[in-house]
Amino acid sequence: MPEARFTAACVQMRSGRDPAANRDAAVAGVRAAAARGAAYVQTPEMTSLVERNRERLFAHVTTEDRDPTLAALREAARETGTVVQVGSIAVRAGDRIANRAYLIDADGGILAAYDKLHLFDVDLPSGERWRESATYTGGTCAVVAATPLAAIGLTICYDIRFPGLYRALAEAGAEVLTAPACFTRQTGAAHWHILQRARAIETGAFVISAAQGGIHEDGRETFGHSLIVDPWGRVLADAGGDEPGIILAEIDLAQVADARARIPSLQHGRAFTVERIGRPVVPAQ
Secondary structure (H helix, E strand, O other): OOOOEEEEEEEEEOOOOOHHHHHHHHHHHHHHHHHOOOOEEEOOOOOOOOOOOHHHHHHHOOOHHHOHHHHHHHHHHHHHOOEEEEEEEEEEEOOEEEEEEEEEOOOOOEEEEEEOOOOOEEEOOOOOEEEHHHOEOOOOOOEEEEOOOOEEEEOOHHHHHOHHHHHHHHHOOOOEEEOOEOOEHHHHHHHHHHHHHHHHHHHOOEEEEOEEEEEOOOOOEEEOOOEEEOOOOOEEEEOOOOOOEEEEEEEEOHHHHHHHHHOOHHHOOOOOOOOOOOOOOOOOO
């Protein structure tokens, strides 16, 4: 049976173009969090490499079984006796790359893996243009993993904008939802906190999201503000900015049952159809 309470931690990072340096920073973060009592530690999306140049990215990416960051974090989990969630790393998937999260148990074994479902293809008002689908292959399967601590639902970054995914994970038993991210500063300042709190409130689950923060070597700027939110939508821990560091909070699973009993919306969902009335409506693309 899962523990009723445990301490969770997020390692906020500013990953750059050197996978070895990023690996060492992630391992140091896991060890530091474990030393402060964390039983579960999460790193951000793109833990091992933040690189927008496709050729440079492919030059560093290998298959999962050969990835040095994954191997090092598996060893760190084993050494510290913690459950470690690697927010994501880029791994080879045919002629493209998968943006893949890993959940590692306290013995260093891989409990679960998840490929990011929703790819970030947007043109921002600032002029930033992102086309993840040009490089990455999207996943097709949502994942809830049973751990000794809690049932954990895995998502990544842009997934946070798709509430149906989180409802499905909660309905499948997830008590803790995760959305490790490499959120742009512009979109993060507008929406990050709201989206994290909304997903927690809608599902009556904890939401834990480690983030990248600051100006990276490839020129992108990310928002930071790693967050741990309780099932009532209260922020338990916030990194407070974009500097690398660690945040911790106590996770009390009794709060999941309490929130879901107070507002039982997961039980009240109903199937419905949408009827279009009047002049033709152009569906959203």
